[in-house]
Amino acid sequence: MNVKHSKDDVLKAGMELFRLNGYHNTGTNEILKSAGISRGSFYNFFKDKDDFGAQVLDYYGVWSTDYMKELLRDKRLNPRKRLIHLFDIFVQGYKRDNFKWGCLLVGMSQEVGQINPKLTEACSTNFESFIYVFQDCIEEGQQDGTISTAQDARSLTIAMLAMYNGALVLMKSGMHEEPLIAFQNQLELMLKP
Amino acid sequence: MNVKHSKDDVLKAGMELFRLNGYHNTGTNEILKSAGISRGSFYNFFKDKDDFGAQVLDYYGVWSTDYMKELLRDKRLNPRKRLIHLFDIFVQGYKRDNFKWGCLLVGMSQEVGQINPKLTEACSTNFESFIYVFQDCIEEGQQDGTISTAQDARSLTIAMLAMYNGALVLMKSGMHEEPLIAFQNQLELMLKP
DNA sequence: TTGTAAATAGATTGATTGGTCTAATTGAAG
């Protein structure tokens, strides 16, 4: 192919800008400049900004779940340790970049929830993907006895994801690593059988 | 006084609009219309939109912590049950209004984090107020043995607040009450000594 | 090479944004 600027490049640029600066605070001009394409190309690829936003959410969702699945495939660790290891990798990544990144789904869902059905739906769908990936691992751990069965798999998964998302929120509001550490400590406690 | 439109009325209107539709997605015109004041009055009260935003955050912070403190003052319940009762009241409120509200601090911090120092600072300060209020109660419970001491008070508080914030995020992204219930179940488990 | 449709460039559009400005109104002090 050897295409200079593919659609994926634009989605990647949008993903980074939306994660850093939010959806409504990122203008199309900024996206065009960052992706190095022209306005004509953008509107050839995407119907409008919302259509672009929805595709960015899916791009982020696939990109994230692929990485999560890869990390959770490592059978040398038991399911509980696999989850703890995954979040350790994630936390290290946030720390490495000085906590400037947030979770796109978290930010976007807060920004457009209840006012933009199409984007809200995309957030919801991708959150569900996250849940399925984590739940798979938690179910395996509950079956082999390495993860607590005090709550059913789905509830425990949602509680865990909620605590992680919330820790990212506190992190981004200037508290740095402290909420991430509190999350990791509590995660150990709540997964232990 | 008998003032028709006080500054607090504008702050309240802004708080509701920002919670519902986000900061960047709420124009000043919408605020003026909702508060029933003129542009001149608005810019007489506030230096600019950011100054208004910061004051709205403080207004929301005080309004919330006052309510939280009131609920946690009820000494007929032990500290653990007081916390569980508080979140039960909150969850009932969200349910009553069909999950349309989010937490202003959560939404705002995601929207302006890392790009608007003044507003980010206001988010951080008010989150800290939340933490202090909850931590007081958790410390009391750890001392009288009704709350787990597996984690120190501040870490446990942050983990709890993170899980609550994250549950609100998932709630607003269209999952309705399920994440709130998962949060409440997990809360019981993590507070129990 | 030619024909044709897709992709690209970027000027331009109308609507909306946050913010300013002047004039009118208000309210309290003297």
Place this chain on the structure above:
DNA sequence: CTTCAATTAGACCAATCAATCTATTTACAA
């Protein structure tokens, strides 16, 4: 009542927004 500053009203402004439009280039089929 008069005075004068504070408040309010709302027209207005430049900047920016998402989106459209036409001209041009590119890519590929015949």
